[in-house]
Amino acid sequence: MNADEKQNRLSARLPRGLDDRGPAEIAATRVMLDKIRVVYERYGFEPVETPAIEYTEALGKFLPDQDRPNAGVFSFQDDDEQWLSLRYDLTAPLARHVAANFDALPKPYRSYRHGYVFRNEKPGPGRFRQFMQCDADTVGSASPAADAEICMMAADTMEALGIPRGAYVVKVNSRKILDGVLESIGLGGYENAGRRLTVLRAIDKLDRLGVEGVRHLLGPGRKDESGDFTKGAGLETWQAGVILGIFRDGGDKGFDLIATSIALPDGKAVREASELYRAGSDELDEIRSLLLASDYGPDRIRIDGTVVRGLEYYTGPVFEVELTFPVQGDDGRPVRFGSVAGGGRYDGLVGRFRGEAVPATGFSIGVSRLMAALTHLGKVDARAPPGPVVVIVFERERIADYQSMVTALRNAGMRAELYLGAGKFGAQMKYADKRNAPCVVIQGSDERAKGEVTIKDLIVGAELAKLEKGRDEHLKNQAQAQRAVPQTQLVSAVAEVLARHGIAWT
RNA sequence: GCAGCUGUAGCUCAGUUGGUUAGAGCGCCUGACUGUGGAUCAGGAGGUCGGUGGUUCAAGUCCACCCAGCUGUACCA
Structure with a gap:
């Protein structure tokens, strides 16, 4: 080999956040998906798959957050100059599929699927730019029974995967609760959408930053250890107090509802001040009684006011599955895996393609991340399968x-x-x-x-x-x-x- | 994006206050031990020291800029 060839030799490298998968991992994934599939099908869901590429507009132009239309998505132009994108989740493509085949599908329509999704974001431990999700969705039912069922199925799935009861928890909240509280402190209406978003993001960080950290984010802002400053939502002290009041006990109330007694400056309770709040509260009430009727207690599913979920298309109940056992990384330090699954009600998503509103609720397991966690738990056979x-x-x-x-x-x-x-x-x-x-x-x-x-x-x-x-x-x-x-x-x-x-x- | 840290062989790392031809362990390849994975022994391949420019008689080592990676933070529809 001469010097010139060396100069021109390609480096066999991979873009960051992407990974090759070997036989052991592929075998483990197959086993996992199979266990998930059995549970999903037991709940009556049928398989449907959509392609990895969609028109960009079908994926996300519904966002109120328009300042970064294409950030985070892998996009490219077709030869007719239409913008295409790699899907970043399985929910938006499903909405498109249902809308396209609306007349032929039975409604309510239950379906499940798994596949790779792509996010053009900075990767980190347990965060990849290509990763697998496994979703189940019910489209066409506005009943809280559909939401309750998703929660039960989430719990069943975790146990089918070998995670013992108590080592996971399905957390439930409602967007209407949070929006209602925000409405009651004067942050309602279209003109406050940006600030509401900032507030929700701040609340999402409660487990990491603690109440005081979030209080700073709700107010003027927060400076982290590295000296970086994060601009806050700029709320008044009393407004931040009302919001944080919801989370007095870390947000976890078992099956009790939240914030019923929080007082506003005029002496009224949040519940009286906000119709949205009452709607969300009634919704969670109904979900709770459905769960209890089937013996799904707080040892499996809980109502938790801190659950926000980043996705802006959620309109009602939101769910999140978290593992409750500590996980040690290779270096011995505890690793935060974050939520391994999540979902919620997205009543507006299908309706974008049609003139009428179509209620829908669904749930997504982060297969790649969950497998990383299960590996640490010793629930995954990490050995290479026998060869020929x-x-x-x-x-x-x-x-x-x-x-x-x-x-x-x-x-x-x-x-x-x-x-x-x-x-x-x-x-x-x-x-x-x-x-x-x-x-x-x-x-x-x-x-x-x-x-x-x-x-x-x-x-x-x-x-x-x-x-x-x-x-x-x-x-x-x-x-x-x-x-x-x-x-x-x-x-x-x-x-x-x-x-x-x-x-x-x- | 912002901040801090780090870039030397496939991997993990040495490399002195700048000073000959840049090293080790592991891994890899070949051979020996009568037709056996391991051990042992002998040999071998593999590096423009992340890149570019500068200071210097002399740069892996010092300086500037760039690039990449890691960690935190932000974003994560």
């Missing part, structure tokens, strides 16, 4: 014979392959080891003369290899991990090894 049986090519000119052994194994439903490389025996053993092969099939001249094949159990062999020191002892021990059988018994002998290690290929 490797048939060693001993006498090069007899490759057809070896190929026929491979075929015999495959015909018996086993995963098997012929060694296709150029390596000698030792190299082929190393290859089989790296492939995680449970066993190899060997037929050299000795075996051929007797009409036999040698089956070597690599898993047993690996155990034996830990013991010895010298070369001679090593070979002697390795011989115990293998056994010669008549070639006619090739398939049954391999099957025996597989059975010994509980490997079932179907």
Whole structure:
């Protein structure tokens, strides 16, 4: 290689926030999605998928926050100059799908899907620019029963994934509660939309910054440790006091409703002052009684006033699933995973495509993030799955014979392959080891003369290899991990090894 | 975006107050030990020291700018 080639050589790098996935991770994801699917289908949801690319306008032009129309989204122009974007969640595309097929679909319409979504944001631990979500949505029902059901399903799913009751909690709140409180302190109306957003974002940080940190954000602003200053919402002290009053006990009230007794300066309670608040409160009341009727208590699902959810299209109840056990990172420090799933009611989303309002509620599991958490919990099998049986090519000119052994194994439903490389025996053993092969099939001249094949159990062999020191002892021990059988018994002998290690290929 | 920290081999890192040809461990490749993964032994590949410019007789080392990564913060529809 000359200097010029070196100059021009590509670096095999990946854009940040993106990751390749290996066999172990793929297998674990498949297992996880399968468990989720079983629960979703038990609740009557049917699979529907949409493409990863949509017209940009279909994804998000409904936002009141218009100052950054394209930030955070991967977008590009089609040859007719229409703007396209990679989906950033599965909800907006579903809304488009339902609107497009509205007349044909049964309503209410229950569906689920999983797929990659893309966000062009700064990545961090547990935050990627491509990650998988698994959603379920009910479109066409305004009933709180639809919301309650989503919550129950969220709880069931967590337990199906092996997270014990008490190690997770489904938190429920309503946008109407928060909006109602804001309305009651004079932040209602279109002209205050920006400030309401700032307030909601501040509340969302309650668990991280604490009450005092949020109080600063509601007022003039807050300076963090690095000296960076965050501009606040600029509320009066009494306004911030009313808002923070909701969260007096960290927001977690079990199944009790929030802020019923908070007093405004004129002596009225928030409940009396805001119709929105009453609507949200009634909604949560109904959800609660539905949950209790099915025995879903506060050990699984709770009402929590701190749940905000960033998505601006939520219009009513919002949900969030949080893991309650501490997780240690590789460096031993505790890791915050944030919420592993969330959702809510989005009554305005489908209606954008149609003249009429279409109520909808749904729920999304962050599969990638949840898997990272489950891995830390030891609920994910992080081992690479077993590789194929490797048939060693001993006498090069007899490759057809070896190929026929491979075929015999495959015909018996086993995963098997012929060694296709150029390596000698030792190299082929190393290859089989790296492939995680449970066993190899060997037929050299000795075996051929007797009409036999040698089956070597690599898993047993690996155990034996830990013991010895010298070369001679090593070979002697390795011989115990293998056994010669008549070639006619090739398939049954391999099957025996597989059975010994509980490997079932179907 | 803002702030702080960090960039030397595939990975983890040494590299003195600037001073010959930039090192180690692990990993990788080849070979030996009669046809066996491990161990051991012998050999090998792999780096314009993140980039550009500057100071200097001399820069991995000092200075400026840029780029990238990490952490925090903001944003996250």
